[in-house]
Structures are given as C-alpha cells and as structure tokens.
Amino acid sequence: MPELPEVEIVRQSLHKKIKKKSIQQVIIRNRNLRFKIPVDFENFIKNKKIIKVSRFSKYLIIHFQNEDYCLIHLGMSGTIHILDKKKPLKFTNTSFYHSPYLPEKHNHAEFVFDNLKVIYNDPRRFGFFEIIRNHQDLDKRFTSMGPEPFSNKFNLNYVVNYFKNKNKDIKSFLLDQKFVSGIGNIYASEILFASKINPFKKAKRLNKNECLSVILNSKRILKHAINKGGSSIRDFKDISGNKGNFQKEFKVYQQEGAHCKRTNCKGIIKKKITSNRSTFFCVSCQK
Numbered sequence: 564m565p566e567l568p569e570v571e572i573v574r575q576s577l578h579k580k581i582k583k584k585s586i587q588q589v590i591i592r593n594r595n596l597r598f599k600i601p602v603d604f605e606n607f608i609k610n611k612k613i614i615k616v617s618r619f620s621k622y623l624i625i626h627f628q629n630e631d632y633c634l635i636h637l638g639m640s641g642t643i644h645i646l647d648k649k650k651p652l653k654f655t656n657t658s659f660y661h662s663p664y665l666p667e668k669h670n671h672a673e674f675v676f677d678n679l680k681v682i683y684n685d686p687r688r689f690g691f692f693e694i695i696r697n698h699q700d701l702d703k704r705f706t707s708m709g710p711e712p713f714s715n716k717f718n719l720n721y722v723v724n725y726f727k728n729k730n731k732d733i734k735s736f737l738l739d740q741k742f743v744s745g746i747g748n749i750y751a752s753e754i755l756f757a758s759k760i761n762p763f764k765k766a767k768r769l770n771k772n773e774c775l776s777v778i779l780n781s782k783r784i785l786k787h788a789i790n791k792g793g794s795s796i797r798d799f800k801d802i803s804g805n806k807g808n809f810q811k812e813f814k815v816y817q818q819e820g821a822h823c824k825r826t827n828c829k830g831i832i833k834k835k836i837t838s839n840r841s842t843f844f845c846v847s848c849q850k
C-alpha cells in the first residue's frame with residue numbers, strides 16, 4: 564500500500580510532467596473503483612489547464628486554472644504511469660513500489676495531453692477520483708483529518724495534550740488519521756524503533772521526551788524515505804529503470820528474527836500481529 568512518501572514521489576513526477584498542460588481527452592475504461600467514477604467526470608476534466616499537483620496526506624490534488632480540483636487516492640494498489648507519445652515503448656511508473664512496466668490489465672483511466680498520456684492502474688480497485696468545485700470545499704475536505712507529520716501543527720503541545728488519558732497504544736495512534744495524517748504501517752514501526760518506544764505502550768504513559776522523539780523521528784524518517792525514492796525516480800528514464808532503494812533502509816519492518824541494528828543492542832526483532840496488521844520491534848531496546 565502506498566504510504567505518504569510514495570504518494571509524494573508520485574506527486575513530484577506528475578507535477579513535473581503535467582503542470583501548465585491541458586487535458587485534451589479523458590478515456591475511462593472501467594468506472595468501478597472504491598467510488599464509481601462519475602459519468603460527468605470526462606466533461607469536467609476535459610480541456611482544463613493544470614496549475615499544479617499538490618498533496619495532503621495520501622491524497623494527490625490536481626489544481627485546475629479555474630479553481631476546480633481533482634483528488635486522486637491510490638488506495639491499496641493504485642499506480643500512475645506516464646507514457647511519452649513519441650516514445651511509446653519508454654514509459655515511467657511514477658511509483659517506486661511496483662515494476663516500471665505498464666500493466667496490460669486494470670488500466671482504469673487515461674488522460675491524454677499533447678505529448679504524453681497519464682494512465683491510472685488499480686488491480687484491487689480501492690483507489691478513487693473525486694471532483695471538487697471550489698477552494699472552500701477543498702479546505703473543508705480535510706478538516707476532519709489530523710495534521711500532516713511535516714506540519715508545524717504536529718508539535719509537542721499537540722501530541723502531549725492529545726495523549727492525555729489515552730489508553731490506546733502508541734502505534735495505533737500513529738496509524739489513526741484523526742491524530743496524524745499519512746503515517747502507515749511500515750513507517751509507524753520504523754518511527755517507534757528510532758524513538759526506542761515499544762509499539763504497544765499506552766499513549767498516556769509516554770513522557771515529554773518520548774513524545775518529542777516520536778514527532779522528530781516521524782518528520783525525519785518520512786523525509787528520508789522521500790529523498791531515497793526521489794533520487795531513484797530520476798533514474799526511471801525507460802523500461803530498464805531501477806526500483807527505489809527504500810527497502811534497504813528498513814531497520815525493523817519485515818526484519819523478523821534478525822539482530823537489532825542498533826549499536827550495542829543484542830535484541831532480536833519480533834513480529835506481532837494485531838487486528839491483521841504486523842508490527843515489528845526490538846524486544847530489548849524499545850521500552
């Protein structure tokens with residue numbers, strides 16, 4: 564499942580390729596996504612000029628010239644492919660999660676520009692498109708969600724107050740989009756390892772230093788993941804492009820049974836499954 568860093572990589576590639584361009588044609592091959600693509604979608608998007616592509620949490624936001632917007636959520640398995648019309652065999656997968664080859668099946672939507680095509684692929688169909696018709700509605704769209712990890716609102720005061728009397732464990736809070744937006748299962752384990760905090764510790768038991776550690780490591784680890792993917796995406800020039808190398812950076816995620824990577828720690832990484840999610844942590848240095 565794409566998490567915030569992966570969505571940010573997609574945003575950067577899309578922004579670079581489609582800003583200041585107009586969509587000439589929209590082809591919908593299959594409307595069935597998490598929410599059905601509305602019948603007026605093609606007409607709404609067609610001939611609109613794109614100002615920029617931004618992001619909130621795991622939502623891509625396409626900004627059109629006349630204050631119209633299109634949100635794209637990649638769900639579990641959504642990927643966006645950019646095809647150069649002049650070099651049809653050379654294309655770019657904007658996500659570093661998957662193969663750089665354009666899949667033959669599950670290409671739901673095609674956006675045609677003058678010299679390129681943008682294709683949305685989604686085998687599991689949990690992604691969706693959403694039309695937003697003015698600036699006020701865009702602001703309202705995200706008010707029920709917590710701040711992004713990079714936001715100044717994700718600060719010590721906010722976290723300490725939020726955790727008061729909270730019996731839920733810290734890892735559940737990192738995944739709770741009302742508390743903080745955009746942290747998923749992979750990075751939650753990595754952030755708590757870096758913070759030396761046991762994922763199952765109750766949020767109300769975290770002291771100020773531990774809260775601060777969680778905040779700073781959230782920002783640092785997500786930024787680092789973006790930089791890693793960002794540098795690999797620049798090599799995605801053709802079908803022989805390499806995958807991102809973010810996996811090599813994992814300290815605990817999918818490292819079950821391995822020795823702890825922290826210097827001077829002799830602990831072993833353990834995997835625990837709760838409500839269908841795997842949590843990875845060091846039994847020795849995460850208290």
Ligand SMILES: [Zn+2]
Nearest residue numbers: 823828845848
């Ligand atoms: Zn350890």
